[in-house]
Structure formats: C-alpha cells, structure tokens
Amino acid sequence: MSKHWYDQQTIYQIYPKSFNDSNHDGIGDIPGITAKIPYLKQLGITTIWLNPIYQSPQVDNGYDVSDYYQVDSSLGTMTDVETLIKTVHEHGMYLIFDFVLNHTSDQHPWFKQALADPQSKYRDYYLWQDPAADGGRPNNWGSFFGGSVWAKDPAGGSQYYFHLFDKRMPDLNWKNPAVQQAMRDVAEFWVEKGIDGLRLDAFIHLAKADFRQTYPNRTGDSTPIISDMFYAHLPKVHQYLHDFVAAIKAKHPDTYVVGEASSADPHLMVDYTTLGTDECDQVITFRTFADDNTQDDPSFSDTFQPRPMDVTAYKQNTVGIQAALADTSLPTLYWNNHDMARVATRYGDPDYPQASAKALATALYLQRGIPIIYYGEELGLTNIRYHDIADFEDQTVPTFVASAQAAGKSKVEIMRMLNQTHKMAGRGPMQWDNTVYHGFSDHLPWKHGDTDDMNAQAEIADPDSIYHYYQQLLQLKQCAPFTNGQFIMLGSAEQLFTYLIDDGQKQAAIVCNLSAQAQTYLLPFVGGKVLLVQGGATYRGRQVTLPAWSSLVVKSA
Structure with missing residues (x-):
C-alpha cells in the first residue's frame, strides 16, 4: 500500500450540537469547536470529523440537508467555518466533513x-x-x-x-447523471474551501433494485420489512462511488475519503477500498461489534435490551477484518459513534469504570488501523440518562415500549434499558469542567438529563485519569512497530484480548483482560520492554498477571 497523510492519523468525531456552546443558547456550535482545537491537539488528535453542519430542518440532527452550500444558522456562519478550517490547519491538523449523499431534506x-x-x-x-x-x-x-x-x-x-430513512428525507436518484454531477459539485465546493476529506454517509444505499420486487415473508401480507438485499451493496454502488471519488481526487488527490458501510463484511470492505479503484480509502463497518444475546428476555422486543460484549465473537470479527484488509487498506478502529450507545455504558464495567475504559482502549487502538475517538470517550463519558421516553426522538422506540409494557415492564425498567442502549443517550453534551452544565454552556443544553461527574478539567489535572491514558496510548500509536506493523491475533482465554503487532523487525504484544476476574497469560517471547501498563498488570519472564480490567503492552527485545 502507498503511504498518505491519513495513514497515520487519529480521528476525533465531534457531534457539533453537543461539543461546546459559544453563544449561550444551549446548542454547540462552530466557534465552540474552534475554541477547543488546542485541547484536541494536546490529546494527540490529528484529524477532526464533524457530523453534518449544513443548513437543515434538524429532523435528523443535520442528516436532512436543505442546502448543502449553507451552514445551519444554529451552528454558525460560513465565516465561522472558514475560521475553523484555518485554525485546524494552523495547528497542523486536518478536517473532514460528514457528507450526506443518499438523500436530502424534503425542504430542499x-x-x-x-x-x-x-x-x-x-x-x-x-x-x-x-x-x-x-x-x-x-x-x-x-x-x-x-x-x-x-x-x-x-x-x-x-x-x-x-425514503430509506425518515419520510422527510427522500432518497436521491443516483441513476440520474444530473444528481451525480450535483453531488460532485457540492463536494468540490467544500474541498476547495479547504477541508481535507469526506465521510460518505450511507453510500452503500445509493443503488436500489427494481421496485416491482417484494420481499417474501411467511404471512404474505404487505407489512413493511427491512429488505437490505434490495437497497444495500448493489453492484451499481461501485460505479457511482468510483465516479464520485475519481472526480474529487482528479483535482484534489490528497483528499481523504472514508465511507460509512455499516453492514459491510470483510469481503465488501476489501471491494470498497482496493487501491486503484478510486472508491474509499477506508470504510466504517458496524460488523466488528458482537453482543452476547443469550440473556435476552424473549417475552418482548430485543431491540433495546442491554447486552454484554461477546468477547470471543468480537475477537473473531476483528481477526476476520484484519486478515482481509492486511494487504488492501487500513481498518477503522472505533468503540462508539453517534449511532450507538457510549462504550463506557455499553461495554464498560460500573465497578471498574476507569480500568475498563483503559483496557478497552488498549485492546482496540493499538491494532493496525486508524483510531476514531468519539467526543468525550477520552474522559470515560457515559450515556446521559433521560427522564422521559419522548427524549429519544426515535420512531422505533414506541414499538419497543409497547412490547415491553405488554410483557409487564415498568416505565423505570424501560427507561433504564433505553438509557443504556439507545444512540440518543450517547449524544449528551461534552463535559468540560464542574461548573453549571459541566461548562458546555451557561444555558440549558439541547440534550439534558442526569450525568456522571467526569470532566476534562479534572482529568487533565489527574495524571492517572482516562484522559492521560488516552494521551499515552495515542503517542505510542505513532511509534514503531505500531506505525506499519501487521496484526496477529494470539490464542487466549475467553475474556482475554491478546495480539501482536509485528513490523518485521520488532514485535509488540498487547495483552488485555476484558473482565472482572483475574487472569494470567504467557507471552510468545521472553524479555522485552514494557511500553504501557494499566490496572496493576505485572510481567515476569513470559508470564503476565492481569487483575480485573488490566492490560500490558510489551515490546520484544
């Protein structure tokens, strides 16, 4: 693979409305982001990804675009965006925009x-x-x-x-060359403004099958059913994607393109990122994650039932992706984003909040690939806890609630499940300090509820904090063998996540205990240098002793 600026990047995803409010209205904005660039630089971030900032009725928080050439007034002005681009570049960093190309707002x-x-x-x-x-x-x-x-x-x-999404978000007809050109024009406008890349939202759905087809079901009725085979990963997607990306890169060859391919398996990931095809540089799949559903309650819908991680299945998914992409492209490494619950709530251990956050980060971010850190993750930020079902703003929630109520679940139980699993609970305001509303704003935030007390100011002052651990981890990521090493999964007990990074000269062993039970592990080599230790892990000879939620990184001699 050839080398590009983005091969060594660490991306930080910002949900603009929830990051930092500069104008006292309870909504995060562009100037608020600009003010925090030094914070991100200090953390070790190289690239910032912004969720959509275009003009929008905000039916889907910016993914319903009514004007691609304007900035939503709730977030700022074009001048504010130009200042942000300039500031990011002055700090030696890069900026990528979310680009919604499958659909528009019905107000467009x-x-x-x-x-x-x-x-x-x-x-x-x-x-x-x-x-x-x-x-x-x-x-x-x-x-x-x-x-x-x-x-x-x-x-x-x-x-x-x-409309594949909300009915107020009609899908574009990518068979129409005029649509293809119009979307290329929008992308070129923003790249020429100075952004460094695009995250292509839902690009896998650009092509649709013949509308005369119906998805077979057992009842034979017309009840709507998710029918991915008719509108995901169809062959024509590759042509649409190639033509779009090739046009952008013909004028701006260093533009980074990462695609959201939520349902892509490893083989599709290879297809979308093969060098020379002018498609994506990387893709983001949701197929890495694996939940243990063995404890699901069968008496009601499983949509928002909390589940622990299935560590074995997660390891299998990881090695499948790493093996497939080894000679093709870099995987994207992330624990959470705006479409899911926060990792500290979803997979963290409330009895070991700091240790579990650090162990999970170690297991993931030293792998071969590009880290994508969701805002606040570096603090161990947990889901916000809402008080009312209406706070979730999701058309699928009423169906789940009705099912749970029919099974005898109380509102308290239903709210607990939703607050633990729903994506809206992962979009709470960033927590900067211990002042009112955690320093996000001096006005009631657009999303508000109960929160835990962690904040950036306190963690920066604490050398043992999750923030400082992330800082160390990201620094280590920029050193050999992590810069260009291959990923090798090692055999281990179920709750251990162990792997090697090997660049042909040196190896680093990463050993992580993803459980509350103490574990031991034998390294594949003797001796070496401890690069990072967390949670009380110890190392002697070849044996690593790992207390609950601990991890160790050792480089071969």
Whole structure:
C-alpha cells in the first residue's frame, strides 16, 4: 500500500450540537469547536470529523440537508467555518466533513420543485413509483426508521416517493447523471474551501433494485420489512462511488475519503477500498461489534435490551477484518459513534469504570488501523440518562415500549434499558469542567438529563485519569512497530484480548483482560520492554498477571 497523510492519523468525531456552546443558547456550535482545537491537539488528535453542519430542518440532527452550500444558522456562519478550517490547519491538523449523499431534506429546493411540478427536471432527482395494483404502496420494503420506505406524494399525486430513512428525507436518484454531477459539485465546493476529506454517509444505499420486487415473508401480507438485499451493496454502488471519488481526487488527490458501510463484511470492505479503484480509502463497518444475546428476555422486543460484549465473537470479527484488509487498506478502529450507545455504558464495567475504559482502549487502538475517538470517550463519558421516553426522538422506540409494557415492564425498567442502549443517550453534551452544565454552556443544553461527574478539567489535572491514558496510548500509536506493523491475533482465554503487532523487525504484544476476574497469560517471547501498563498488570519472564480490567503492552527485545 502507498503511504498518505491519513495513514497515520487519529480521528476525533465531534457531534457539533453537543461539543461546546459559544453563544449561550444551549446548542454547540462552530466557534465552540474552534475554541477547543488546542485541547484536541494536546490529546494527540490529528484529524477532526464533524457530523453534518449544513443548513437543515434538524429532523435528523443535520442528516436532512436543505442546502448543502449553507451552514445551519444554529451552528454558525460560513465565516465561522472558514475560521475553523484555518485554525485546524494552523495547528497542523486536518478536517473532514460528514457528507450526506443518499438523500436530502424534503425542504430542499430540489424536492420542493419536484412536488410543485411533476414535469420539472427535479422530479427525476428523486425516486418515484406508481402504486401497486391494489392502489397501495409499491412494495413491502421497510425503512430503517420504521414503517415503509414509501410515502405518498404530499402534493396530491398518485405516486409514492422512496425514503430509506425518515419520510422527510427522500432518497436521491443516483441513476440520474444530473444528481451525480450535483453531488460532485457540492463536494468540490467544500474541498476547495479547504477541508481535507469526506465521510460518505450511507453510500452503500445509493443503488436500489427494481421496485416491482417484494420481499417474501411467511404471512404474505404487505407489512413493511427491512429488505437490505434490495437497497444495500448493489453492484451499481461501485460505479457511482468510483465516479464520485475519481472526480474529487482528479483535482484534489490528497483528499481523504472514508465511507460509512455499516453492514459491510470483510469481503465488501476489501471491494470498497482496493487501491486503484478510486472508491474509499477506508470504510466504517458496524460488523466488528458482537453482543452476547443469550440473556435476552424473549417475552418482548430485543431491540433495546442491554447486552454484554461477546468477547470471543468480537475477537473473531476483528481477526476476520484484519486478515482481509492486511494487504488492501487500513481498518477503522472505533468503540462508539453517534449511532450507538457510549462504550463506557455499553461495554464498560460500573465497578471498574476507569480500568475498563483503559483496557478497552488498549485492546482496540493499538491494532493496525486508524483510531476514531468519539467526543468525550477520552474522559470515560457515559450515556446521559433521560427522564422521559419522548427524549429519544426515535420512531422505533414506541414499538419497543409497547412490547415491553405488554410483557409487564415498568416505565423505570424501560427507561433504564433505553438509557443504556439507545444512540440518543450517547449524544449528551461534552463535559468540560464542574461548573453549571459541566461548562458546555451557561444555558440549558439541547440534550439534558442526569450525568456522571467526569470532566476534562479534572482529568487533565489527574495524571492517572482516562484522559492521560488516552494521551499515552495515542503517542505510542505513532511509534514503531505500531506505525506499519501487521496484526496477529494470539490464542487466549475467553475474556482475554491478546495480539501482536509485528513490523518485521520488532514485535509488540498487547495483552488485555476484558473482565472482572483475574487472569494470567504467557507471552510468545521472553524479555522485552514494557511500553504501557494499566490496572496493576505485572510481567515476569513470559508470564503476565492481569487483575480485573488490566492490560500490558510489551515490546520484544
């Protein structure tokens, strides 16, 4: 693989509305991010990824774009963005934007004109279909946000339009060359503004199958059902992706492109990132994670039931991805993002909050690949705890609640489950200090509830904090053999996560205990230098002794 600036990066994901409020309205903003660039530089971050900042009605917190060329007024101005770009670059860092290319808002001028005039060229910017023979929806494909992918023309026409997500977020018609060019134009606008890369949201859904097809089910009725085979990873996606990326890189060859391929298996990850295809430099898959569902309660929906990590399955998923990408591209390494609960809540141990946060970080971020750290993760930030079911703003929640209530679950039990597992609970405000609202704002934050007390100011002052451990870990990541070593999974007991990084000259062994039970492990080599130790782990000869949630990194002699 050739080397690029982004091969050694560490990415920090910022959810703009939740990071830092500079204008006292309870909503994080662009100037608030700019003010914290020195903090990120000190942590060891090289690249910042911003979730969408474009003009939006905020139905889906910015993923419903009404104008790609404008900044949402709640977040700032174009001048604020230009200042952010300049400041990031002055600190020797890079900036990538989330780019929503599968769909727009229904408030986008294109969709408004498509509704106003069915003969308009903009009608073909979206996906329309006549009703089925019975006058109902064209097929039974289900939306990721619940219900059908089809919504009736709100202007009164007989046709339906396609929306894979919320009905206020109609999908674009990527068969239309005008749509392809329009989205390339938007991307080029922002790259020419000075951003360094794009995170392509939901690109795996750009191509759709023939709308006349229906997903078979046992009942034979038209109840909507998720039908990935009709709108995920279809062959035409590669052509759309290639043409888009090639056009950007023809003018700006150093532009970094990372794609969200949530359901991609290792083979698809290879397909999307093979050098020379002008597709993605890296992809982000959700297929690494593995939850233990053996304790699920079968009496109600499992959608938001809390689950511990299945460590064995996680190891299997990890080695599958690492092996597939070894000669192709770098994996992306992350524990959480805006679409899931925070790792400290999801997989951390409340009896060992600091130790478990450090052990999980060690297990992941020294692997071959690019770390992506979700804002506040470096503090051990946990999910916010909401007080009301309506706080989750999710069309799938009422179905889960009804199922749980039918099984006799109380509101307290239901709220506990949602607060532990739901993505909205992972979007709480960043905690900067111990003042009102943890220094995020002096105004009631846009997302608020009960929080734990960790904050950046206190952790920076504490040399044994999670923050300082992340700082050490990221510094180590920039040293041999981690800069260009290969990943080798080692055999170990179920709750141990052990691997080698080998660059052909030196090896580093990473041994992590992901449990509350003490463990021992024999290293594959004798002697060496301890690079990092955490949680009271000790090392003698070849034997490593690991108390609960501890880890050790040793470099061969």
